[in-house]
Amino acid sequence: EVKSGTETTISCIITELTEAATVTWHDSTGEELTSTPGDLANEEQTTTLVVSSDAVTSDAVYTCRVTSGEYPDSDPQDTEVSLNVYEVEAINKEVKSGTETTLSCVISGLTD
Numbered sequence: 001e002v003k004s005g006t007e008t009t010i011s012c013i014i015t016e017l018t019e020a021a022t023v024t025w026h027d028s029t030g031e032e033l034t035s036t037p038g039d040l041a042n043e044e045q046t047t048t049l050v051v052s053s054d055a056v057t058s059d060a061v062y063t064c065r066v067t068s069g070e071y072p073d074s075d076p077q078d079t080e081v082s083l084n085v086y087e088v089e090a091i092n093k094e095v096k097s098g099t100e101t102t103l104s105c106v107i108s109g110l111t112d
Contacts, residue, residue: 001084007053010081012064019069021054023047026063033062040069051083059084 004009014021020040025033025047038047049062060083074077088107095101 001086002056004057004085005053006056007050008056008083009048009050010062010068010083011046011048012079012081014044014047014066017043017045017069021045021069022067022072024065025049026065028061042059056083056085 012025014022014023019042020037021034023037023045025035027033033049035047035049038045047064049064051060051062062083064079064080064081065076066079068074086107088105091104091106093101093103
């Protein structure tokens with residue numbers, strides 16, 4: 001989960017590889033997004049997608065699409081990654097200086 005308006009990075013870790021895979025990220029409309037493919041190391045490859053703060057406004061699903069480097073003609077495999085977004089709203093309250101008080105806020109958009 002990430003706070004609304006906060007830049008975040010999501011990752012897709014591919015394991016048991018003998019060759020680097022071709023990895024692309026897609027948004028919920030299917031549009032391909034700019035991402036970092038990652039390097040193959042110890043039979044693993046971690047690819048990342050940076051989601052800009054202006055795109056983090058509501059829950060979204062991104063797709064990590066992996067095509068085998070060893071078998072490039074094979075069908076790609078998709079993994080959906082959910083980005084859950086929450087909001088924090090401070091509740092205004094006036095307090096006289098030197099007075100004890102309790103501050104409250106409302107957090108919304110959390111999922112189980």
